[in-house]
Every structure is written in structure tokens, then in C-alpha cells.
Amino acid sequence: MSFGQDGAEGVLRLEGITKRFGALVANDGISLTLHRGEVLALLGENGAGKTTLMNILFGHYVADQGSVSVFGQPLPPGQPKAALAAGVGMVHQHFTLAEQMSVLDNITLGTQSLWRLGLGQGAARARVAQLSRDFGLAVDPMARVADLSVGERQRVEILKALYRDARILILDEPTAVLTPQEAEALFQTLRLATARGLSVIFISHKLHEVMGHSDTCVVLRHGRVVGQVATRDTDRARLAAMMVGGDLAEASVAPGVAGPVRLSLRGVQAGPLRDVTLDLRGGQITGLAGVSGNGQAALADLIGGMRAPERGEMRIEGQAVTAWTPRAALAAGVGRIPEDRHKTGTVGDFSLAENAVLETYASRFARGGFVDWAAVRRHTEALISGYDVRCPGPEARIRLLSGGNMQKLILGRVLEEAPGILIANQPVRGLDVGAIAYVHAQLVAARDAGAAVLLISEDLDEVMGLSDEIHVISEGRLSPGFARGSLGPAQIGLWMAGQGFSDGGADAA
Amino acid sequence: MRLEPVAQPGLARQIGFPALALLATLGVGMILAAIAGADPFAVLGQIVIGAVGSRLALLETLNRATPLIFTGLAIAVAFRAKLWNIGAEAQLYAGAIVTVALGTGVLGGPVVLPISALAAMLAGALVLLGPVLLKVRLGVDEVVTTLLFNFIMALFVSYLLEGPMKDPMGMGWPKSPALIPEARLPRMAEGLRLHWGFGLALISAVGVWVIQTRTTLGFEMRAVGANLRAARFAGMPVTSVLIKTALLSGGLAALAGWAQVAGVKGHLSADLSPGFGYTGIIVAMLALLHPLGVVVSALFVAGVFVGADAMSRAAGVPTYIADMLLAAALLFMVLALALTRVRVVRG
Incomplete structure (x- = not known):
């Protein structure tokens, strides 16, 4: 050597x-x-x-x-x-x-x-x-x-x-x-x-x-x-x-105006989640910070309908939920931006149009069991121009799109349904800076339109920059909510590492 | 030397490699013919002439293609949803059994044919339903269960032909009594040795194509096959989609049995199908699971079989050459598909 x-x-x-x-x-x-x-x-x-x-x-x-x-x-x-x-x-x-x-x-x-x-x-x-x-x-x-x-x-x-x-x-x-x-x-x-x-x-x-x-x-x-x-x-x-290739303004997001509680969890147990209590309010972005693999995926699955509560209570707009499935979640106005847009969010070999209606083909674009492809195409074209998706056209296979454009299509698919509750799980992972700014602006716009937004991210800067309230998740436990600006990165880091939780598993919160 | 993926294969690659596959298949055929001691060019020529060289040959090819279109569609529908139905042979025989049961005098008049067709489809669907329920409820691998059903069904047919369904006038041969005339499929035109099963097969191919491309069920079937996780996340009723896929697939395979009994043989025997259920897999794969492509590939496969029969009589080369040609065609086609998506680079 x-x-x-x-x-x-x-x-x-x-x-x-x-x-x-x-x-x-x-x-x-x-x-x-x-x-x-x-x-x-x-x-x-x-x-x-x-x-x-x-x-x-x-x-x-x-x-x-x-x-x-x-x-x-x-x-x-x-x-x-x-x-x-x-x-x-x-x-x-x-x-x-x-x-x-x-x-x-x-x-x-x-x-x-x-x-x-x-x-x-x-x-x-x-x-x-x-x-x-x-x-x-x-x-x-x-x-x-x-x-x-x-x-x-x-x-x-x-x-x-x-x-x-x-x-x-x-x-x-x-x-x-x-x-x-x-x-x-x-x-x-x-x-x-x-x-x-x-x-x-x-x-x-x-x-x-x-x-x-x-x-x-x-x-x-x-x-x-x-x-x-x-x-x-x-x-x-x-x-x-x-x-x-351009000067980016430092992100500065005005705080949201908190509205009514749209979703509430009380002492919910589901998979790795332990006695989770959480309120998501309309007009507010609730940030979830934490190191990956501490129950974020389970929480997103729970609210998104992929997982039902094993114990505890889940209410949407005041109504206790029963028979919880993805379709029930969609019907209840839950919009979902999944963590993995390739494996969960899209079907790679399908066209943009087919992916645009993956969740709504049956409820909005079907007549007597037949899909109205002309309407699907119009809808997709509106999404492509409305959400600035750069692509060859609605018939292109979505696999060929860049991550940012794929995410914009998913964003459009979800936001066009005007969800009351929006779960954004790692919405900007792997995106370039321009696409990140765009996605963040859309989340804020959804919040200002009255949606209760749950932002799950491993990037602390992102959580702290956008959220009106922050929870930290660690080993399936959820910290109390902290108002924007009340906790510094070091303190959040301690919660991430598991300090501050009142362990012992209180049954009711 | 190493392989690198090609993101977007160009048209030259998409046409060039399958064309090379066809040439390679012909090459293998000529080598096999030479090994058998015949003139390679003459052998290939006689296969083509034997398949499409005369009106009689062409009709024979169309007749032979009929069950292959049905089993090919059955496989294509199932495989598209990543439901690995290897049991089309069993479903075919289930359809054949029901056709004989209903067509030998229980029912009469013009209702026999439509009722026996529907009942056959139901029987085939039920044969596939069991393995699929085991798959969705208990995670049992359907490749194994559907494959084993073929053997169960073959033995069951033998039992029927030696027992309850044995033709009392059959001189001891293990075959069922013949269908009554109303239960037989009519010919598509007077004097034409082509029964209506072929027409129905074509209609079925178009029907499957419409289901897959135009209906919500077809959309769900394709999504479940292409990305199960995304389909589930999007709220698709995955279990029910798989069950419906199985019912459609089993029903289509059963129609092959129905068409063979009602259109060609007129009775049930243990040699009703020379492996149409298995050949259907080749047909579906060569068609890249496209329902209209199934018609083309079934005609090709049937042509090779019929042509090889004729060639064998003329040139004395064994008909096994047909099986080997098809095996080679499938292998080369799979290879060609893989090669369209990668390029070889040095280094």
C-alpha cells in the first residue's frame, strides 16, 4: 500500500x-x-x-x-x-x-x-x-x-x-x-x-x-x-x-388554522403500535418524526385502511369505524400517498391513465361493470396539466416516469378527490429539490383547503418546517403532540431515541 | 461480457428477436429432420403443406386449434392475474364428463347444447375453485394442487369409463355411450368439416379481450397480476378477483372438453385430449397472454401438429418432431423476450 x-x-x-x-x-x-x-x-x-x-x-x-x-x-x-x-x-x-x-x-x-x-x-x-x-x-x-x-x-x-x-x-x-x-x-x-x-x-x-x-x-x-x-x-x-439550477427561497410555511378533529385514535393497538392516541385536525399538518421502522408504516396502514385496530377506538368525523379496509378508508375520505410509489402506489406496467384511476375506477369511472375509458383519459389529461406531470401522455407506461413526475400523478390522484384526511408517508423521498418544493406546496394547499394532513417523514427538517404539530414515534409508541416551534431538534432526537415515554403501558390515555 | 438492461426496447429489437426465434426454431427442425435421415427442406415443406396446403388440411388445422384456443385462453386469463393454473387438463375433462352426462338422453331438444355448455363451464370452474380457495385462505401453492388435479381427474375418467359411464354397446372398449344428435355441435357450413366450436372459440377470444380491456373486473385482474400490493392498497377486492379469475379460467378450459366431445368425438374416452391442457400453456405463453394472440398461436401450434402428422406419413420422420419443434419454439421465444430487454456489453 x-x-x-x-x-x-x-x-x-x-x-x-x-x-x-x-x-x-x-x-x-x-x-x-x-x-x-x-x-x-x-x-x-x-x-x-x-x-x-x-x-x-x-x-x-x-x-x-x-x-x-x-x-x-x-x-x-x-x-x-x-x-x-x-x-x-x-x-x-x-x-x-x-x-x-x-x-x-x-x-x-x-x-x-x-x-x-x-x-x-x-x-x-x-x-x-x-x-x-x-x-x-x-x-x-x-x-x-x-x-x-x-x-x-x-x-x-x-x-x-x-x-x-x-x-x-x-x-x-x-x-x-x-x-x-x-x-x-x-x-x-x-x-x-x-x-x-x-x-x-x-x-x-x-x-x-x-x-x-x-x-x-x-x-x-x-x-x-x-x-x-x-x-x-x-x-x-x-x-x-x-x-x-435556480435560487430556491428558504421554505417558510405560515401556520394553519386548526379546525375540527377529523380523525381520532384512542388507545389503539395494531401490530407494532402500542396504545396510540392521536387527533388529526382539519386545517393542520401533523408531523410524525422518528427513525424508520418504529411503527410509522403500521400507523400509515392503520389510517389508510390496510390494517384494522386490534384494540382501542378509531373515529373519523366523530363516527367510530368498523370493517376497516382500503375501500372503506377511501369512502371515508382518507387520501393516501404511500411510502413506496413503485411497489405500493403504482402498477409499473400500467399506463398513467390506468394508474390515475387505480382507486376510483369503480366508484367514479364505471358504468354497468364497464370502465369509461374516455372519461378516464379526460380525467388523466386534467391531472397531467393540473399537477404538471411531465410525460409523453396518458397512455405512457408509468414505469418510464421519473420519481418526481410519478409522485405528482399520485398527488393529483389523491387531491382531486378532496380528501378530508390526507396521509403523506415519506412524500418527497428520493425526489429532486424542485419536486420537493412542489409536493410541499400541495400539502400546504390541501391543509388550507381544510384537510387534516398527517406528514410522516424521517427527515426532521421536513417535519419541522411544515408541521403545525409534531408527534415523535419510537418503538410503536407515540409522544404527545408538540406545537410548532416548541421543541428543538436535539429534544426531538431524544424522543426518537425512546426517552421521555412514560413506559409501563397505560391502557387508557 | 455482461448484460445490461435496456429501458425502452426499440421496434427493431421487439420484432427482430422473435423473428430470430422463429428462424432458430426452423433450424432446429431441419437438424432434427437431418438426424432422422430425411431431406430437411422437404420435411419443413411437407409440414407446411400438411398444415395449410389443401382445403382439407386447413380445416383439420382449424379443428385442431379449437380446443387449444379454449385452453390457451384459460391459461392466459389465469396467468395474467398471476394465478398459475396448470390444471386446464382436469378442467377440460370435467367439462367433457358433464357434456356426456347431459348429452346422452337426459335432456332433449335444442336446449341440450347451451345447457351442456353452461354446465360444463360450471364444472370446470368448480374444479379450479378448490385449489384457488386453498390458495387464498391457506396459502397453498396452486401450481401443485392444480397440477395434481390433472392426475386425479384422469383416474376419475378411467373409473367412469370402466363403470358408471361405460358404453354397454362398446364391445368392452373404455368409452362412454355416444351423444344424441341434438347434443352434437353442428357444422359451421353445409359440407364443411368444421364445427361451431371453432366459431365459439373465436367469439370467446374476443369476449376475453373485451373483459380484460374494457371492464372493471378485467382491470382488477390485470392489476392483481401486475402488482398485487398496489392492487390491494388501491382497495381492490383481491380475493374475490382471484376467485372470479379462477371461475372464468376453469370455465374456458372446460369448453375445450365440451367442444371436443360435442364437436369432434361424440363420446368420452380417456384419450379425448392429447394434452390440450398442457399445450394450452405453450399457446398462451407464445401469445404473451394476449387473448387475440392466443388465436394466432393456437393456429400455429395446431398447424405444426397437423403438418407433422402429414409429413410423417409422407417422409417417415416420426411425429415427435412436432413436440420438439414446439418445445424449441417456446424456449427460443422466451429467450427472445429476455434478449429484447437486455444488451450484451463487453468488459
Whole structure:
């Protein structure tokens, strides 16, 4: 392992990387240089080409043009092993760990010769312990990966890379799954790494992380580098502007006018949800903050009709609900923006028109068992123009649309029914900044039209920026509601981590 | 060498690869003919002539296509909803049994045919209903249950033909008594050896196409098949859709049995179907599950069988070549479909 001469060369150099997928140019002549001890943030909306670029660097894809060199040596294309050997370590967004094996086994997997298996465990263990200490990566090497939290698993992934002598760490959206405290610890680790001469590239959507923890920002748009700046010379507004190509006004949402309670839950038990009590008021956005996997999906399913209360009471407009199904929820005026627009929200092989009436084909567009396709087409055309869906037309397969345009169609499908209650579960996940602003504006408009909006998001900025009232969910428990501005991010972080709940399972709230 | 997905296959790919599949199939046929010691070109020519080369051959092909259209539609309807009905053979025999039961004197007059058709459909539907209820209630894999029903039904037919339904005048042959004349399907034109089952098969294909593209039920069937989760989330009655799909699929397969008994054989025997229920899967897959495409692919498959029969008599090459040609056609077509969606890149 050479420790790399720095200077103009850098430890990692991408030159003129171009990659096409059919007509789509995912990367268009991208060049960038990473220096020793540097943290480089790679920014860009979804589909800007960040992941493609990292996959080329790591040898998963072969670039059509351009070259990659590490420590001055050109890297042969298409060989992840060569990237590993050259000292490039990658932490994917979705971890690649063997759940049934121990942390130590996962870290050493593939680094030992077969006939030496079982030997050298002591040395390996000492080395992992040393790395854990040096980089602030606390994790029990003997624990089974399946028993670890998401944050711990990520530490194992980083240890895995360090154990293989990685000098360059690449992290793909590393904080997407972490609590604020865990994210802070991660950045602490990255600082320790750069202090030891390692270099880091991390991919992110979150401007505050980029501003707080990087030395250099590289912004990609439509597969091209649109800006490379030293972080200290820029600010969030300018980075956002570079990402979307225009200046974005800082989101400022006027508070809503609280109306009557449209939906109430009293001591509801359903799947992972424990004694949940919640009021959703018309004219108000209620935000639900929390780390993913703490019962958000169950709550969305409950209100959306996919799950019935096992215990407790659920009322809509004062009426107790019985026989709760998606169709009953739709009939009761519940609009649903699902978390996963590909798997749950749309049928990929169906046209935009077919997807536009997925929920209303029977109630609004059928006559005697036949679908009135002419009316469906008119309705879809109105949605496309009313909600600015960029597409070839109502007959195009929805699979071909970008995430933002797909979400706009779903938004239109739901809002056209003028729902009294609107559940927006991760409504802007994976969207570009422009689409995010649009979706948020529509949610606020629905609120102002009198809808009770439940906004579920793992992005605290989003929840705090839009909500009139915030609840925090942790292990299926719901915190009391906090009025807008009454709680800071740090306090919310504590609730997310499970502090503050009066445990013991009171039956009535 | 590696494979990369193609987001939007162009027209050249969509036509080119299936065309290559057809050529490859012909190539396999010629190699097989050469192995059998015959002139490859002559063999292929005789298959074509035997299938469509004369009025008699053409009519025979249309007759042979009739049950295949019905079973192909049955499979296409079910597979479109991702309901894996491998039991069209059993449903076909259920239809045939009911047709014989009602057509040998229990009923008389012009009502026999429509009643036996409806009753046959009901029987086929019920045969598929059991496995589907097991699937939606208990999660039992319908591939296994519907497949095994084929064997149960084959044994049941043997029992009937040796027992309750045995023709007393049959000289000991395991066959049922013959249908009464009113229970037989008339020919589509005077002097034409083509019965009305073919016409009804065409009408059924159009009917299925209308159901799938124009009705709420068809919309639900396609949505359940294309994305079960989204269909459920959108509030579609998934269980009831699957049951209705099963009833339609089983009913269509049963019509194949009804048409074979009432239109061709005139009685029930254990060799009524040379695997029409299974060949229906090939027919449906070659048609990409499109109901109108089923008609085309059923004609193609029937033509290969009929043509191979004629060729065999003339050239002495075994008719097994037909099965092998169809198997090759299906494999190449599946491969061609996969290849339209990926490209091979070097590196």
C-alpha cells in the first residue's frame, strides 16, 4: 500500500467519465480529484448520476469513456477486486452483511486463505479492537449481526473497509437510516479517519450535513459536474441553487388554522403500535418524526385502511369505524400517498391513465361493470396539466416516469378527490429539490383547503418546517403532540431515541 | 461480457428477436429432420403443406386449434392475474364428463347444447375453485394442487369409463355411450368439416379481450397480476378477483372438453385430449397472454401438429418432431423476450 503522493495528483482522480444507458447519459464527462485527508461531499438530486459514478469507481459498471486512477495508478475498469486492492472501500446504502454471522466473521470474511480458517482469529480480533478504538467505532466483535441496530451495522461495514486497509472511504447516503445522534457519531468517525490521512467521499441529499462535515462539495446535475466549491466558501442556499439550477427561497410555511378533529385514535393497538392516541385536525399538518421502522408504516396502514385496530377506538368525523379496509378508508375520505410509489402506489406496467384511476375506477369511472375509458383519459389529461406531470401522455407506461413526475400523478390522484384526511408517508423521498418544493406546496394547499394532513417523514427538517404539530414515534409508541416551534431538534432526537415515554403501558390515555 | 438492461426496447429489437426465434426454431427442425435421415427442406415443406396446403388440411388445422384456443385462453386469463393454473387438463375433462352426462338422453331438444355448455363451464370452474380457495385462505401453492388435479381427474375418467359411464354397446372398449344428435355441435357450413366450436372459440377470444380491456373486473385482474400490493392498497377486492379469475379460467378450459366431445368425438374416452391442457400453456405463453394472440398461436401450434402428422406419413420422420419443434419454439421465444430487454456489453 503506497501512501500516495499528494499535490495536484490527489489520491483519487476521475477523468472524463462518461456512461450512457441507451439514450440516457448518466454521467457526462465527469472529472474530479480527491485529496489526502479530504472529505468530499457528492451532492445532487435523484438521477443526477451520483450512484452511477460511484459504481464506476468501484468497478460495478464500466465507463464508456474516461479513466479512474488511485494513488497515481490507473484502475482497471469493471473489477471491484482491483478497487479493493487499491485501497478503495465502499459502504453501500443497503448493507452487505451476513446476518447470521458474527461481527468479526463479517469483517474478516474473504480476507483469509481457506486453509488458515480458524487460525489467526486472535490476531484478527486484536486488529478489529484496535480499529474500533482508533476510529471510535464501538461494536462488540462477537455479536451476531442480526442482533445489531442499523447504526451498529453501518459501523461494521466501515470496519470491514478499514480492515482491508482502505485509504479511501466511499459512503452512499450514510445518514439516511440513522438517528441524529448516530449521524453525529458517524461524522466523528469520519473526522478521525481523515486525521489519519484517509480520504472520504460521501453522497448526500441533506444540505446541513454537507455544510457541517465536508471540505469540498461537488454538485452533479443531469450527469454533469455543475459546481465544485470549498465548503467554507458556500452556503445552503447556493448549493440548493446549484442542484436545481435556480435560487430556491428558504421554505417558510405560515401556520394553519386548526379546525375540527377529523380523525381520532384512542388507545389503539395494531401490530407494532402500542396504545396510540392521536387527533388529526382539519386545517393542520401533523408531523410524525422518528427513525424508520418504529411503527410509522403500521400507523400509515392503520389510517389508510390496510390494517384494522386490534384494540382501542378509531373515529373519523366523530363516527367510530368498523370493517376497516382500503375501500372503506377511501369512502371515508382518507387520501393516501404511500411510502413506496413503485411497489405500493403504482402498477409499473400500467399506463398513467390506468394508474390515475387505480382507486376510483369503480366508484367514479364505471358504468354497468364497464370502465369509461374516455372519461378516464379526460380525467388523466386534467391531472397531467393540473399537477404538471411531465410525460409523453396518458397512455405512457408509468414505469418510464421519473420519481418526481410519478409522485405528482399520485398527488393529483389523491387531491382531486378532496380528501378530508390526507396521509403523506415519506412524500418527497428520493425526489429532486424542485419536486420537493412542489409536493410541499400541495400539502400546504390541501391543509388550507381544510384537510387534516398527517406528514410522516424521517427527515426532521421536513417535519419541522411544515408541521403545525409534531408527534415523535419510537418503538410503536407515540409522544404527545408538540406545537410548532416548541421543541428543538436535539429534544426531538431524544424522543426518537425512546426517552421521555412514560413506559409501563397505560391502557387508557 | 455482461448484460445490461435496456429501458425502452426499440421496434427493431421487439420484432427482430422473435423473428430470430422463429428462424432458430426452423433450424432446429431441419437438424432434427437431418438426424432422422430425411431431406430437411422437404420435411419443413411437407409440414407446411400438411398444415395449410389443401382445403382439407386447413380445416383439420382449424379443428385442431379449437380446443387449444379454449385452453390457451384459460391459461392466459389465469396467468395474467398471476394465478398459475396448470390444471386446464382436469378442467377440460370435467367439462367433457358433464357434456356426456347431459348429452346422452337426459335432456332433449335444442336446449341440450347451451345447457351442456353452461354446465360444463360450471364444472370446470368448480374444479379450479378448490385449489384457488386453498390458495387464498391457506396459502397453498396452486401450481401443485392444480397440477395434481390433472392426475386425479384422469383416474376419475378411467373409473367412469370402466363403470358408471361405460358404453354397454362398446364391445368392452373404455368409452362412454355416444351423444344424441341434438347434443352434437353442428357444422359451421353445409359440407364443411368444421364445427361451431371453432366459431365459439373465436367469439370467446374476443369476449376475453373485451373483459380484460374494457371492464372493471378485467382491470382488477390485470392489476392483481401486475402488482398485487398496489392492487390491494388501491382497495381492490383481491380475493374475490382471484376467485372470479379462477371461475372464468376453469370455465374456458372446460369448453375445450365440451367442444371436443360435442364437436369432434361424440363420446368420452380417456384419450379425448392429447394434452390440450398442457399445450394450452405453450399457446398462451407464445401469445404473451394476449387473448387475440392466443388465436394466432393456437393456429400455429395446431398447424405444426397437423403438418407433422402429414409429413410423417409422407417422409417417415416420426411425429415427435412436432413436440420438439414446439418445445424449441417456446424456449427460443422466451429467450427472445429476455434478449429484447437486455444488451450484451463487453468488459
